Amino acid sequence: MVNFPDKRKKMVEYTLFLGCIIPARFPFMEKSTRLVLSRLGCILHDLEGATCCPTKSIIKPIGDLAWYVTAARNLALAEKAGHDLLVPCNGCYSTLKSVEVKMRVNPGIRKEVNALLACAGLEYRGTIGVKHLVEVLHDELGIPKIKQHLTKSFEGIRIASHYGCHMLRPSSSIFFDDPNKPKKFDALIEALGAKSIDYETKMLCCGGNLNTSDEPEEATALARMKLNELTKKADAMALTCPSCFMQYDSRQYLMKKTGEKLNVPILFYPELLGLAMGFSTQELGMEMHRIDAAEFLSKWDSKYEYLKTLKDVFDVGSVRKCYECGACVNECPVVKINPDFNPNVIIGRLLSGELEAVIDSHDIWQCVDCYTCYELCPQKMGMNKIFDKLKHIAIEKGKGPKSFTASIEMFKKEGRLGEPSSVRKKLKLAEPPKSGGEELKKLLDHINTKGE
Numbered sequence: 418m419v420n421f422p423d424k425r426k427k428m429v430e431y432t433l434f435l436g437c438i439i440p441a442r443f444p445f446m447e448k449s450t451r452l453v454l455s456r457l458g459c460i461l462h463d464l465e466g467a468t469c470c471p472t473k474s475i476i477k478p479i480g481d482l483a484w485y486v487t488a489a490r491n492l493a494l495a496e497k498a499g500h501d502l503l504v505p506c507n508g509c510y511s512t513l514k515s516v517e518v519k520m521r522v523n524p525g526i527r528k529e530v531n532a533l534l535a536c537a538g539l540e541y542r543g544t545i546g547v548k549h550l551v552e553v554l555h556d557e558l559g560i561p562k563i564k565q566h567l568t569k570s571f572e573g574i575r576i577a578s579h580y581g582c583h584m585l586r587p588s589s590s591i592f593f594d595d596p597n598k599p600k601k602f603d604a605l606i607e608a609l610g611a612k613s614i615d616y617e618t619k620m621l622c623c624g625g626n627l628n629t630s631d632e633p634e635e636a637t638a639l640a641r642m643k644l645n646e647l648t649k650k651a652d653a654m655a656l657t658c659p660s661c662f663m664q665y666d667s668r669q670y671l672m673k674k675t676g677e678k679l680n681v682p683i684l685f686y687p688e689l690l691g692l693a694m695g696f697s698t699q700e701l702g703m704e705m706h707r708i709d710a711a712e713f714l715s716k717w718d719s720k721y722e723y724l725k726t727l728k729d730v731f732d733v734g735s736v737r738k739c740y741e742c743g744a745c746v747n748e749c750p751v752v753k754i755n756p757d758f759n760p761n762v763i764i765g766r767l768l769s770g771e772l773e774a775v776i777d778s779h780d781i782w783q784c785v786d787c788y789t790c791y792e793l794c795p796q797k798m799g800m801n802k803i804f805d806k807l808k809h810i811a812i813e814k815g816k817g818p819k820s821f822t823a824s825i826e827m828f829k830k831e832g833r834l835g836e837p838s839s840v841r842k843k844l845k846l847a848e849p850p851k852s853g854g855e856e857l858k859k860l861l862d863h864i865n866t867k868g869e
C-alpha cells in the first residue's frame with residue numbers, strides 16, 4: 418500500500434519552484450526571494466528537470482490527465498530531492514497544491530498518474546509538502562524571526578495587500594488562510610512596521626487570466642478598478658504573484674502612457690522585506706519595474722527620518738496601543754472650554770509629519786499639566802508628557818508665548834519667578850531668605866556647557 422504520511426518533517430531546506438514567468442520575465446523576483454530567505458537561514462535547492470507547473474487556465478483545457486501528470490512529475494522530482502516545495506508564484510502554487518491534494522485523496526487518480534510517471538522512472542508518494550512563500554514566511558519561519566532581521570521600519574507607510582485568488586483558492590485544496598477574509602499576508606506586511614490598509618477591492622482578482630482569452634480590454638478594466646482605488650489610498654501595493662505583478666505593473670505602465678492618472682508602485686513582497694532588511698534597490702533589482710518606485714522610496718526615507726526625530730518626543734509605537742476610548746479628550750479640562758484643543762488631533766498631526774507646525778502653534782501651551790488624561794488612560798499614555806517634550810523643543814528653538822519666555826528668563830537670572838513683594842513689610846513679615854539664584858545659575862550654566 419502507498420504510504421501517505423500526515424505529519425511531515427519540519428525543514429529549513431526547501432526546493433524552490435519558480436515556474437515559468439519569474440525566470441523568463443521577472444528574474445528580480447527570484448533575486449529578492451533568494452536574498453531574504455538566505456538571510457532568514459533557509460537553504461534553497463533548485464529543481465532539476467522541472468517544467469511549467471502547469472498553468473491551469475492554459476494547460477487544463479488540453480485535458481485533466483495532462484494537467485495532473487505534468488504537475489505530478491514536478492512533485493515526484495521534488496520528492497526525489499527530499500525537501501518541501503517552496504512556491505513564490507500564486508498560479509504555480511494553486512496548481513501544485515491542488516494536484517498534490519488530489520493525489521493524496523483520490524487513489525484512482527494516483528494510480529493512473531503514477532502508472533504514467535513510471536514510464537519516466539518516477540513515482541509520487543506524497544512525502545513532501547507544497548508551501549506558498551507567504552505560508553513559509555508566516556507559519557514556518559514566523560514573524561518573530563523575521564523581525565529579528567529588520568533594520569529599517571516602514572512605519573507610517575500605507576501598503577495595500579493584494580493576495581491574488583490563487584494564493585488562497587480553491588479552499589478544497591488550500592487551507593493555510595481564509596479564502597475570503599485572509600489575514601496572514603497583511604500580518605507579514607505589518608511585521609515590517611507598515612500599515613496594511615483595508616480597501617474595497619482588496620479581494621478583487623487582477624484579471625490576468627482574461628489576457629489568455631484574448632480579452633485585454635476586460636483585463637485592463639479589472640486592473641483599473643483596484644489601481645484607481647489605491648492611487649488615492651495607498652503608498653504602494655504588495656503582492657507575491659508574477660501574473661498579478663504583470664497586471665498591475667506592466668499594464669499600469671501602458672495605462673499611464675495613454676494618460677490615465679494612476680500611481681501605485683507595485684512591490685513583490687520579498688522586495689519589501691529585503692528593503693526592511695537593509696538590501697539596496699540595486700541588490701534587489703528593483704529598477705526593472707515598469708512603475709518607478711523612486712517616489713515611494715524617497716517618501717519612505719523622509720518618513721523614516723521624520724519618525725526618528727519624533728521618537729525623541731514620544732513613543733510612537735505606543736499610539737498603536739490606544740483603545741480610542743476617548744477619555745483623554747472627553748475629560749480634558751481645556752477641551753471643555755476650548756473644543757478646538759484636541760490632544761488626539763495633535764498626536765495625529767505629529768504622526769502625519771507636522772512636528773514643526775505643531776511646535777509653532779499655540780496648542781501645546783494650552784495643556785495645563787493636570788494629569789487627568791494620564792490617570793484616565795487605560796494605557797497610561799499621558800498627553801502631558803508629550804506636551805512637555807514639545808514645549809521643551811519649542812523653548813530650545815526660541816519659541817513660545819511671551820509670558821512664558823519672560824518667566825524662564827527671570828528664573829535663569831534670579832533663580833525664582835518673582836521678587837519678594839514690598840507688601841510683606843506692611844504685614845510685618847521678616848526679610849525673606851537670600852536667593853540662591855547665583856549658585857543655581859552656575860549649575861544651569863554647567864548643564865548648558867555640557868550640552869554644547
Ligand code: SF4
Pocket residue numbers: 507508580581582583584621622623624625626658660661
Ligand atoms: S489575481 Fe489573477 S493572476 Fe493573480 S492569482 Fe488570481 S487569477 Fe491569478
Ligand code: SF4
Pocket residue numbers: 745748749750751752760783784785786787788789790791799800801
Ligand atoms: S494633562 Fe493636558 S492634555 Fe491631559 S487632560 Fe490635562 S490639560 Fe488635557
Ligand code: SF4
Pocket residue numbers: 738739740741742743744745746790793794795796797798
Ligand atoms: S485615554 Fe488613552 S486609550 Fe483612551 S483614547 Fe486617550 S490615549 Fe487612547
